[in-house]
Amino acid sequence: MVRFLLRRLLNYVVLCLVATFLAYSLASLTFRPLSTLQNRQPPPPPQTIAAKSAELNLDQPIPRRFLTWAGGVVQGDFGNTVVSAPIGEQVLSRAGTSLRLFLAGTLIGVTLGVLIGVAGAVRQYRPSDYLATLFSFLMLSTPVFVVGTLLKVVWLPVNQAAGTQILYFSGEVTAGFQGTFTESLVDRLQHLVLPTVAIALGQIAFYSRYQRSAMLDVLGSDFLRTAQAKGLTRRRALFRHGLRTALIPMATLFAFGFGLLVTGGVFTERIFGWFGMGDWLIVGVQQQDANIVATVTLFVAVLVLVSGWLSDALYAALDPRVRIR
Amino acid sequence: MLEVRDLEVSFPSEAGRVAAVRGLSFDVGAGEVLGIVGESGSGKSVSALATMGLLPPQARIGGSIRFHGTELLGKSDVALSRIRGRRIAMVFQDPLSALTPIFTVGDQVAEALRVHDPKLAKKAAAERAVDLLDLVGIPHARARSASFPHEFSGGMRQRVVIAMAIANDPDLIIADEPTTALDVTVQAQVLDVLKTAQEITGAGIVLITHDLGVVAGVADRLMVMYAGRAVEQGAVDEVFGHPRMPYTLGLLGSVPRLDATEKRPLVPIEGQPPPMTDLPPGCPFTLRCPMAVERCSAEEPALEVVGPGPGGPEPHRSACWRSGDIERVEHDVAGAGADTAATLFGVRAPAPGAAGTDGRPDRPVVLDVVDLVKHYPVTTGSVFRRRVGTVHAVDGISFDIREGEVLGLVGESGCGKTTTLMEILGLEPPMGGRIVVLGSDVAGLGRRARVAVRRDLQVVFQDPVASLDPRLPVGDVIGEPLEVHGVARPQIRRRVAELLDLVGLRPDHANRYPAEFSGGQRQRIGIARALALEPKVLILDEPVSALDVSIRAGVINLLEDLRARLGLAFLFVAHDLSVVRHVADRVAVMYLGKIVEIGAVDRVFAAPSHPYTQALLSAIPIPDPAVERRRERILLRGDLPSPADPPSGCRFRTRCPLFVELDESRRRRCVTEEPPRAAVGSGHEAACHFAHAREVV
Numbered sequence A: 001m002v003r004f005l006l007r008r009l010l011n012y013v014v015l016c017l018v019a020t021f022l023a024y025s026l027a028s029l030t031f032r033p034l035s036t037l038q039n040r041q042p043p044p045p046p047q048t049i050a051a052k053s054a055e056l057n058l059d060q061p062i063p064r065r066f067l068t069w070a071g072g073v074v075q076g077d078f079g080n081t082v083v084s085a086p087i088g089e090q091v092l093s094r095a096g097t098s099l100r101l102f103l104a105g106t107l108i109g110v111t112l113g114v115l116i117g118v119a120g121a122v123r124q125y126r127p128s129d130y131l132a133t134l135f136s137f138l139m140l141s142t143p144v145f146v147v148g149t150l151l152k153v154v155w156l157p158v159n160q161a162a163g164t165q166i167l168y169f170s171g172e173v174t175a176g177f178q179g180t181f182t183e184s185l186v187d188r189l190q191h192l193v194l195p196t197v198a199i200a201l202g203q204i205a206f207y208s209r210y211q212r213s214a215m216l217d218v219l220g221s222d223f224l225r226t227a228q229a230k231g232l233t234r235r236r237a238l239f240r241h242g243l244r245t246a247l248i249p250m251a252t253l254f255a256f257g258f259g260l261l262v263t264g265g266v267f268t269e270r271i272f273g274w275f276g277m278g279d280w281l282i283v284g285v286q287q288q289d290a291n292i293v294a295t296v297t298l299f300v301a302v303l304v305l306v307s308g309w310l311s312d313a314l315y316a317a318l319d320p321r322v323r324i325r
Numbered sequence B: 001m002l003e004v005r006d007l008e009v010s011f012p013s014e015a016g017r018v019a020a021v022r023g024l025s026f027d028v029g030a031g032e033v034l035g036i037v038g039e040s041g042s043g044k045s046v047s048a049l050a051t052m053g054l055l056p057p058q059a060r061i062g063g064s065i066r067f068h069g070t071e072l073l074g075k076s077d078v079a080l081s082r083i084r085g086r087r088i089a090m091v092f093q094d095p096l097s098a099l100t101p102i103f104t105v106g107d108q109v110a111e112a113l114r115v116h117d118p119k120l121a122k123k124a125a126a127e128r129a130v131d132l133l134d135l136v137g138i139p140h141a142r143a144r145s146a147s148f149p150h151e152f153s154g155g156m157r158q159r160v161v162i163a164m165a166i167a168n169d170p171d172l173i174i175a176d177e178p179t180t181a182l183d184v185t186v187q188a189q190v191l192d193v194l195k196t197a198q199e200i201t202g203a204g205i206v207l208i209t210h211d212l213g214v215v216a217g218v219a220d221r222l223m224v225m226y227a228g229r230a231v232e233q234g235a236v237d238e239v240f241g242h243p244r245m246p247y248t249l250g251l252l253g254s255v256p257r258l259d260a261t262e263k264r265p266l267v268p269i270e271g272q273p274p275p276m277t278d279l280p281p282g283c284p285f286t287l288r289c290p291m292a293v294e295r296c297s298a299e300e301p302a303l304e305v306v307g308p309g310p311g312g313p314e315p316h317r318s319a320c321w322r323s324g325d326i327e328r329v330e331h332d333v334a335g336a337g338a339d340t341a342a343t344l345f346g347v348r349a350p351a352p353g354a355a356g357t358d359g360r361p362d363r364p365v366v367l368d369v370v371d372l373v374k375h376y377p378v379t380t381g382s383v384f385r386r387r388v389g390t391v392h393a394v395d396g397i398s399f400d401i402r403e404g405e406v407l408g409l410v411g412e413s414g415c416g417k418t419t420t421l422m423e424i425l426g427l428e429p430p431m432g433g434r435i436v437v438l439g440s441d442v443a444g445l446g447r448r449a450r451v452a453v454r455r456d457l458q459v460v461f462q463d464p465v466a467s468l469d470p471r472l473p474v475g476d477v478i479g480e481p482l483e484v485h486g487v488a489r490p491q492i493r494r495r496v497a498e499l500l501d502l503v504g505l506r507p508d509h510a511n512r513y514p515a516e517f518s519g520g521q522r523q524r525i526g527i528a529r530a531l532a533l534e535p536k537v538l539i540l541d542e543p544v545s546a547l548d549v550s551i552r553a554g555v556i557n558l559l560e561d562l563r564a565r566l567g568l569a570f571l572f573v574a575h576d577l578s579v580v581r582h583v584a585d586r587v588a589v590m591y592l593g594k595i596v597e598i599g600a601v602d603r604v605f606a607a608p609s610h611p612y613t614q615a616l617l618s619a620i621p622i623p624d625p626a627v628e629r630r631r632e633r634i635l636l637r638g639d640l641p642s643p644a645d646p647p648s649g650c651r652f653r654t655r656c657p658l659f660v661e662l663d664e665s666r667r668r669r670c671v672t673e674e675p676p677r678a679a680v681g682s683g684h685e686a687a688c689h690f691a692h693a694r695e696v697v
């Protein structure tokens, strides 16, 4: 099993490199980082432009530039932005911001999704099942930014009625907030709830759909009947034999669902004014900055790597059949 | 012990309520074996599941099921779970899916113990589980108990399920087709284990099967089910010997007998069971019954006593208005030496004219296979494929088929039958050896010549459903090969009508779609299609094994009729030796990619010389209680070894019962030297160093 996981890890690292390189090349090919400078009125002297161009290594071929950048990354230096601010300084805070959102979204999404899916399968064709199905289809067909905006609209009157900001709509902390550790934790939570819900709703819908069908397969399976024939009650057979088996396909889906989450995250951050990685990507594109784009891509790629690997590990832990290989 | 009275089970469905079981009553005494037989859909499994309380919630159940005097119907799941597995245990049909894939087999057996005895320590339960696995014949039980189900073969998994069933020393074991998915030699092993289990636990057994042979040997009493009811019930000898209901008669007459000395016509039961949604009044068998009279379609006969049980308390009952007439016919034909079933169903003897093996050497060879080899590489890795081994699917086999002759190719699953057939059908140069079809070596064929040869060599596949395109009307399906070969439209239409008639369908069937036909009819369509181009050789891959016995007989009769009328040669691939005995002139027995014995059917079945053939033949149950009880089984050890790593010397040595009896020096010969195929009689060859004939049927 260790060999299986190591082999997968190697695959993922290679994939990470390829993804980052592609993003970097694509950004470098299409971006015009000098345009802001060139369009300035009055036009700056050509030496200034040339100096900037040299600073950005624009005279070198793209693979070369990528290598220089990647060499820096290995040593913890993510290069500078177009406006000469070191990227490294922002990476940690932005990554932390995004991770908080993603982790909370995933955790809630997976847990509730699996529970709702199982419940739907066990109570197939009951009103609750229909309701869950309806919710899932609505969620899956509504883009995240619509969900986010709707949440804001729905919550606004609640805040107004309460006369105070129970939950905040923008930012991850109240600017200039001072207080004890507990108070600042509460403040952060108040900011975290709505964006997390926005992201988690889609995840719940996604996982519950698949969990429901996986569980339905298991419900009709022969081995569940055998377990009952042994003398397990239906409930016990379901929990001991059915649930874990039905989770196996979920493990594979996890990597996929995470990709969905990250894409949704970009929009969610924007809508709720979080300065996370997703927000940064948009900034990077606006500023025509290849380094930012590559850094964000690397971040996402590493996340996908971790989730993919986690998904393999889960799969192997749940299903003895892959462990042998 | 178990009393089932007026059991009714129905399910909701789109077409209305499906009455799966309609007023079923039966008893099982302590330590008694009750056999239940019947066609697919007759309600056997539903009755079993009802007893266990394992029917899906949408099922509506009526009547009464009493176990040791306690009513089971209506009990809660929790109350039933105390009985399930402890007092009543069950073994299911499909061992491949019956075990939870994520737990080790040891844990699953131990769970059966602990669920009824929570005080039992984990360790002690694991120990007991190992003992149980050992008891049901899992080799190296201690080590193997840590294996997961997917590491076990079907036969081994069924043993594990049986181990779970007997874990708590139950009073009753319900086995629902426990051997249907298994090869005959494994079936014999599993039945043996079941018998041992019964001896140890003293449990009563309900053995559900569609194979009359299986019940003949082990059951004390027999119940025949049709359309959700019992139509005949009684002591096993009585029902087999003096059936009093046409359906039972048909069932008995429809299976080819391994011990038949002469070719006996098979009794087909035409038609299908009635739809279970809205049954017409009257006897449900009316439309298929050769003896039906007016009364039959008006009033459903009740299960009535028709004769005494021999000494026992259980009388012989049957549900038929004409039981008395059947008894009279039985008396009449007994004097004339004829067969009651054949007489009643009006079956004629197979058309004469089949050449058989007479004058064999003078007839031209139509298919010659010499030293055919086919190996598959075994690879690992997804990006960089590495070859880690070779599957010796077919490892140098030779046989020939002469004009108008039928060769049966038999062997257990995985022995290379289908590979052989695919190699021949591919008409490509083989990996090793030679394939000569109608005189032309396929290795030297050009494109045009290949098309011509293909015309003469047609195939019928096993699965009649999968091999027909559901979107084409049957006429187009049959006419397709003609169209490909550029035959004009009006001519195709005429030929299709002719072909439909030939296979026993009506010409107006041409406009219907495959979905409208039953399994047997679809197989007829498959045969008609294969015959469209008037081939000289027909290759049949398990043509009847997907069909219910009663329908099987009709298709077998058709095949026999066709070969006699058209002078066709068949290569008939099957795993059912009794079917082969009935259809073929010669038989070749395959084991792990080799032919171990070949010869005329009569000779091979009367005097099998290879230990494998002997075991295979002895494993096949004969549907006759008297014969069956007297027979001695030659049980094979273990499962088929992996064809990727066949044993050295003789491939059969790991399971050979003769090998075990040999002395050291002779054994060495089996281990080091591969036995060549040597003559043991005229046209009869066996590949064993110590071949000697032995009577096993």
Ligand SMILES: Nc1ncnc2c1ncn2[C@@H]1O[C@H](COP(=O)(O)OP(=O)(O)OP(=O)(O)O)[C@@H](O)[C@H]1O
Residues within 6 Å of the ligand: B011, B012, B013, B018, B019, B020, B038, B039, B040, B041, B042, B043, B044, B045, B046, B047, B056, B210, B276
């Ligand atoms: N869960 C179910 N829902 C609806 N109909 C069912 C269900 N289970 C069985 N049936 C129907 O009940 C009838 C009897 O089925 P059953 O499985 O008992 O047949 P069987 O005799 O065991 O056949 P086989 O030889 O194929 O195992 C069939 O018509 C079947 O379609």
Ligand code: SF4
Residues within 6 Å of the ligand: B245, B246, B247, B283, B284, B285, B286, B287, B289, B290, B291, B292, B293, B296, B301, B319, B320, B321, B322, B323
């Ligand atoms: S009752 Fe009539 S239709 Fe039914 S089996 Fe007897 S003779 Fe045939």
Ligand code: SF4
Residues within 6 Å of the ligand: B610, B611, B612, B650, B651, B652, B653, B654, B656, B657, B658, B659, B670, B675, B687, B688, B689, B690, B691
């Ligand atoms: S050669 Fe030896 S091992 Fe092989 S079948 Fe004959 S006796 Fe058995």
Ligand SMILES: [Mg+2]
Residues within 6 Å of the ligand: B044, B045, B046, B176, B177
């Ligand atoms: Mg069944």
